[in-house]
Amino acid sequence: MRTFKMKELDRLVDSLAKNRYYVSDTLINNELVRALKDEALSRFEVGEFDQARVGRQLTKRLDQHIRRDKISWISSDTNEQTNALKEYFSFLNQLKDYLNPLFYLGIRNYEGHFAFYDTGAFYKKHVDQHRGRGLRRLSVILYLNDMNDGDGGEVVLYDFNHHENVLDTIRPKEGRLLIFISEDLPHEVLTAHMPRLSLTGWMRA
Template structure:
């Protein structure tokens, strides 16, 4: 079920808040938002430059699961990732922007978003991430997923689309071309999705807004 909008939440006049309002309305209406070229250009450019300079040693092969249940498996995914910690200027700009989005959506949609985690993702030619959910229903961990793309000059023939499925029965899905600066936000428990193979290197950032599930000083999420 899509979240309900708080009509009393403050609405601003800045370009960020205009975008955040559109995302909130999309989430309330359909549970997902696809906004081509929406990430502010200074943030896109900073993230792109930083990711292009990332040494291969900074990447780790991605896997599934978390903490002690983490498992690397090429059957499901073959991308590589590097967590964003805020140590770089680019990372700080991204985390500041997503923090503003988190605050806005909490005011508008009563989501109770408490924390945020995100990473750079690199898909080499032919790499993929098969159909999956970002969160299991009822576990109350990842509430909202966000993806943005850092691929200048991407064409239809390059492939690498994100396919967002409306439910388990959907076999067609909504294909999102990973164009530079496009922002995709969706309810983590509601939409299975996959990343199709591309013919060139594909760069993106994936992140998740979470509720607070820390118990007895066991901080969640683990790295």
């Protein structure tokens, strides 16, 4: 697995096992991050972002009391993907092949979208795994711009045993990758005080 350094893979596995999440500033190379950021901005400029909804399938609804981000879904068809997305999907596939046998995750594919939080946007506390579904195994967030202290937009992770206790607060940083077990960690996105851009998705069974 030439994409990864074994020491970091060991840290990732250890952290997922103990804490249910892992944060890395080095798993994704800077050139790929910039290319994905450029794609997100290009989509935004041509109006390919829509207001995000809550729920799933036929029950999806717009509820700005819960979330106010805008999203642009990514096609899983490689014929419709840019080179940057193909490279990112290749990275996720390698990650899947490494983690599946260790955690018995049964991951088969990935779904994701670019997410844009304008000033004032947020996403209230929630769990990524829809009740009764069990398909989302790992949540993966790649940050595409820097947010300084006071800029907001942090992801707050809550303890998997005591959902009111804060486990960690992750500040967006360009190239930072946050991976966590989807069904275990309630989390929220704090109100952004400047535009926030990310690539958010789920590795699914």
